[in-house]
Amino acid sequence: MQKIIDRFVKYITVDTQSDPENPAFPSTEKQWDLAKILVEELKEIGMEDVTLDDNCYVMATLPSNVDFEVPTIGFIAHIDTSPDYSGTNVKPQFHPNYNGEDIVLNKEENIILSPSYFEDLLMYKGQTLITTDGTTLLGADDKAGITEIVSAMEFLINNPEIKHGKIRVGFTPDEEVGKGAHMFDVDKFGAEWAYTMDGSQVGELEYENFNAAGAKVTINGKIVHPGYAKGKMINSMTIAADFIKSLPANEVPEHTTNYEGFFHLHTMNGEVEKTTLEYIIRDHDLKLFEGRKELFQKLVDDLNKKLGADLIEVEIKDQYFNMREKIEPVMHIVDIAEEAMNHLNITPLIKAIRGGTDGSQLSYKGLPCPNIFAGGHNFHGRYEYVPAESLQLATDVIVEIARITAKRARK
Template identity: 80%
Template sequence: MQHIIDRFIKYITIDTQSDPENEAFPSTEKQWDLAKVLVEDLKNIGLHNVTLDDNCYIMATLPSNVAHKVPTIGFISHIDTSPDYSGTNVNPQIHKNYDGKDIVLNQEENIILSPDYFDDLLQYKGQTLITTDGSTLLGADDKAGITEIITAMEYLIQHPEINHGEIRIGFTPDEEVGKGAHLFDVDKFGAEWAYTMDGSQIGELEYENFNAAGAKVVITGKIVHPGYAKGKMINSMLIASEFIAALPKDEVPERTEGYEGFYHLHTLNGEVEKTELGYIIRDHDMELFNKRKAVFQKVADDLNSKLGKDLVHVEITDQYYNMKEKVVPVMHIVDIAEEAMKAVGVTPLIKAIRGGTDGSQLSYKGLPCPNIFAGGHNFHGRYEYVPAESMQKAVEVIVKIAEITATRELNK
């Protein structure tokens, strides 16, 4: 397991934070830093056809070691980390034999990872936890997935007695800003189906995700001297507060769960003359998703009607859709993953993703792609952590999926 820990730390200490404001591929130059390291590591463990294209997509092949025909399958993770929190100078902390008590991440600033607040910690008593030092995110999303895929391929190469078909590996940039699959070449990848290693806690197996849209609200005001403002000033920030208040107050991330959708205000920048709001809109059900977008637009229309001027402008852009529609017709790929988990002693937790992965977009591009746990918790912030044992189990699941796929075809 130390080998997995060392590899993971090597990757997370390379800053790969993506940038939602940059339309380039990749959106940050520093993603190339990890990409180049990964290319060398893939070559060093013995994978074939290792490529890094002009848009920072990595692909590689583990050739089949059986004589009979086996479907080519793939495993995919993303290089970038979230723009929501700093990924610079990640300083991981190793906590062996976790005792179930508070973990002090930063004593000076009193930053504590506590099971009183994050009760998932308690299921990992006695295990080795890797945490942040309280000043950055960790990067388990999704460098844990990258670590697991490479380690699993290395294990299969070192154990040729384990039967498997051809396996394709893909690492993508800019997943965290919704572009990870945009330029992914499905034909070049050449797999019949794939799995993203991008889930959270051990056992997660997901083939449903949100339908997703991003929304930008721009409100125009008018600034004049406040002493002479009556009937003249238009304060865009106050109009913005009306817009926010007009949306359903309980339909926000912190008050929803399961299949409940939400409106999430994630950025707010304002002055009297101009205020901009950044929202994401989410729902698993397509009909409800479309209704949410209509409600959002109606709030703007109603405000403009009330104001007697078109001061509130809304732009809504669909980002990705629920992969369920594309995976259900080939449910055997989920069954194989479930069987693999059970075979290595992991209890499958089959549930809908309250988010999205590259797999959702790839499924609509013709590559059905369920999502499997990578093991991390509390992504996108200073409280992120991952149990090393969960990463080890993820490696075992990947290996077993490859073996089961080859065995099923032989027994047909």
């Protein structure tokens, strides 16, 4: 397992944070740094057809080692880390034989990773936890997935007695800013189906995700001297407050779970003359999702009518859709992953993703792509951690999926 840990540390110490404000692809040049490292490493372990294209997608092939037809399958993870928190100068900390108590991430700043708040920690008593030092994210999302895919390919190469068909691996940029699958060449990848290794706790197996849209609300005001403002000033910030309050108060991320959708205000910038609000709109059910977008537009229209002028503008753009529609006709690909986990005494946790992955977009591009656990927790922030044992278990699942796929094809 030490080799897997060392590989993970090698990847997370390369800063690959993406940038939602940059329309370039990839959105940051530093993502190329890890992509180039991966190309060399894939060649070193014996992978074939290793490529890095002009859009920063890494692909490679593990040829079949059987003399019968087996469907080509793929495994995919993303190179970038979240723009929500710094990925620069990541300094991982190791906590062997975790005892279930508070972990001091940063003594100087009194940053504590506590099971009293993050209860999932207690599932990993006795294991080796890899955490941040409290000043950056860790990068397990999704460098854990990359680690597991590379490690599984190396294991299969070194253990040819394990029979498998052709396997394709792919590493994508800009997943965290919603563009990870935009330039992905499905035909070049050439797999019948694939799995993203981008879930959280051990056992997660997901083939449903949110339908997603982004909405930008712009409120226009008018500035005049506040001493002489009566009947003249229009304060865009107070109008923005009215709009925020007009949305259902409990339909926000902090008050919803499971299949419940939400409206999430994630960015707000305001002055008297102009305020912008940026929302994400989410729901698993397509009909409810469409209803949320309609409600959003109606609230804008109603407030403009109340104000007696079109002071509020809104732009709503769809981002991705629930991949369940594309996975259900080929549910055997989920069954194979579930069988692999059962063989390894891992309890499958089949549930809907409260978010999205590259797999949701890839499924709509013709590559059905469920999501499997990568092992990390508390993504996108300083409290992110991953148990080393989870890295190993996810690696084992990949190997087992390859073996089962070949075994089923032979029958």
